Amino acid sequence: MANNASARKRIRQTEKRTERNRMRRSRVRTFLRKVELAIAGGDKEQAAAAFQSAQPEMQTAVTKGVLHRNTVARKMSRLSARIKALNTASA
Structure with a gap:
């Protein structure tokens, strides 16, 4: 457990940041x-x-x-390719 004021503050900050990051990650997953x-x-x-x-x-x-840039680049590339493939499949 935190024994001084600065450690307690860091715990509070970490909790807030974790919650914000969880919301951001959830939002990205929803859009995906x-x-x-x-x-x-x-x-x-x-x-x-x-x-x-x-x-x-x-x-x-x-x-x-929240996410690494290469992870996002990979996901966007794969999604883009799948969307592009929809066009050729239906045409």
Whole structure:
């Protein structure tokens, strides 16, 4: 247990930061789930729109240190390729 004021303050700060990061991560997952559902539905326009709204959320998570930049780059690349594949499959 914390024995001085500065240690107690660090515990409070860590709890706040953890909660904020949990909310950010959850928000990113929600946006990704919307993209996944649109891809599964086979609707390219809806998938592209969901992907467009998910990108800023993912980049914000990188900026805030919640996710690593390479992780987000990989996820965006794979999602983009899957959306692109929807176009060729339906055409």
